[in-house]
Amino acid sequence: MLIVQKYGGTSVGDLERIENVAKRVARTKDAGNDVIVVVSAMSGETNKLIEYAHHFSKNPSPREMDLLLSAGERVTSALLAIALKEMGYDAIALTGRQAGIYTDDVHTKARIDEIDTTTMQNHLKEGKIVVVAGFQGITREGEVSTLGRGGSDLSAVAIAGAMGADLCEIYTDVDGVYTTDPRIERRAQKIDKISYDEMLEFASMGAKVLQNRSVELAKKLNVNLVTRSSFNDNEGTLITKEENIMEQPIVSGVALDKNQARITLRNIKDEPGIAAKIFSTLADENINVDMIIQNVGQDGTANIGFTVPENELEHAKNVMEKLEASENIEFDSNIAKVSIVGVGMKSHSGVAGIAFSALAKENINIEMISTSEIKISMIVAEKYGELAVRILHEAYGLDNRS
């Protein structure tokens, strides 16, 4: 097997941890696999460099930022290769450039255009463990670029895709993806397998294991992604094609997002296209609107309710007041979004009913509802957020029976 392993900042946070990573890589190699390792900067390093830059400028040049920030991953890759060689393994550290990772020229958030795998292929053929500095690439003009937040995950997934790797393991400090946040419901279970689409819904709901960009890329490149912990030997969660998952539960998990706020506009002016105007203005201002509900109010005027991230509420308020679409605007940040996710919903009816009646039984009022093919999201009062998660987790049979 060809396995790409990616180790994040906490996994390589100090020299002892880098040594542990080296041992894990060595075990993977010893098991007969070819291994490409992608590493992040040691935790804290990137933030330190950002602070340094901000000492000089609030708005440092993106090109120079990339040159600056790419240093951290280079250090880790060199150290890991040195550690592996000391253990008797043939290893080679490659920068983004040396690994053939070509990006566009949007500094600090570049996108990978193409990976020239020649060098990596050659080193693997010679039996070497290839250690790649994550997060970075090179533009066609030879400038150093970085991929933005979660960049090392992207490096790993893109390399796994380009190399046709059998597995891309993303090591972090958590064991994988859970049916819900174990801090809310201690009976939460680790999920063994989950589809890309489910994972995307989870990630967008604040499950911080993987960023959407990486999961989307894995889906596009058909990369089998595993998220697991570098601090123990527990199996992680495999994120893969829906077809690869034999026993599909109807609901895979329950997520809670308390960082939402709701804006309600009542008795909106009866103008054609007023709703379009509201949401295109919000889009122009880069405000992320999530759930939208529109219904007819008194006198034939409409009510529109929608949610935005809590930290964008102030901005949204200003935009709405300027727009003068309604004289009656309410803002509420004391809400929570509870979502259930599962590809099984596609083929099962009555899934939503279970949630509605379970919450009703506990007298939790559902204030807004939105559904997609594989997700049902409900807005409840913020104080009921955790309770709603526990009720739903049990209602869909997700509780760990062990």
Next chain:
Amino acid sequence: MLIVQKYGGTSVGDLERIENVAKRVARTKDAGNDVIVVVSAMSGETNKLIEYAHHFSKNPSPREMDLLLSAGERVTSALLAIALKEMGYDAIALTGRQAGIYTDDVHTKARIDEIDTTTMQNHLKEGKIVVVAGFQGITREGEVSTLGRGGSDLSAVAIAGAMGADLCEIYTDVDGVYTTDPRIERRAQKIDKISYDEMLEFASMGAKVLQNRSVELAKKLNVNLVTRSSFNDNEGTLITKEENIMEQPIVSGVALDKNQARITLRNIKDEPGIAAKIFSTLADENINVDMIIQNVGQDGTANIGFTVPENELEHAKNVMEKLEASENIEFDSNIAKVSIVGVGMKSHSGVAGIAFSALAKENINIEMISTSEIKISMIVAEKYGELAVRILHEAYGLDNRS
């Protein structure tokens, strides 16, 4: 004028110092010059990275060490460019690769083969301040290389040579080259101008301002080198061609080297070529022999005395005992080498006599003497080292009269 400025680790030791460097660079630019700045890693950074590597391996792979160590200079160059841009100057940071610095493939102590100045030329033409990460280059195979100790100085001198710069300023934490160590003789004066050859003699005697490799390269490339402090505005010392120095003093300075040890072999076997055998063996063992004195002893046998660096004495002892060239070997590390240097000696006779009589007057016995065209070195008992320096400094009229 095109000026290359190089700032060492202490000059860019923290963010405030980098800001000061930015101001100095800006002043140079404002004065109407084109400026290329070469920077070292922030002081302590390189040592930290070396320590990291040694945590994993006593003998880390040179290729990976270069990848590791080159990170520090990249950070400084990016930060300095960011600082300059914030001040309103157009600046660009370049890695060794981007600056076109090609080296051989001897990792951790590469030699610069060639500099492709195209990129630097283009940026200068556009009015930019070019900031180059020192100490590093790239091999023809695209591997990152570093130049070893004093590498950033070499980068600066090589760039100045390749670009035909008018001046190459090396900024450190000392004001320049002094007629002798001011800690020994407080009347020591800073030298305004000194020839390459004199500087080479000073450097090899332990004046730590510049390494010989840099001075040799400056001489070869005919680069006007200035060494000065980044912590004040004092003029430094210009190191240049002998012809460029109008008023040549007979003696430029006095140096003291207490890290020498003497080995004396008495009654050496009367074999042809025995001296050659001794010194070729020492050379094979990489022991640096400095002064050598041979004279005829009793019975037609020879006595040979020579000096080696104190920290190589043990090694030299073993080599000598194995060689069995003499049954009578003495070792003495309580010696000091006092040297006077000056190109004026070439055209003046009687220079040595001044030294001999000045030391004799104070009853300091000269145990060994060696002379070159521009240097006279004398071995005295270690305890007389500083006194001898002061006597000679005065005898040759070097004392600061101000």
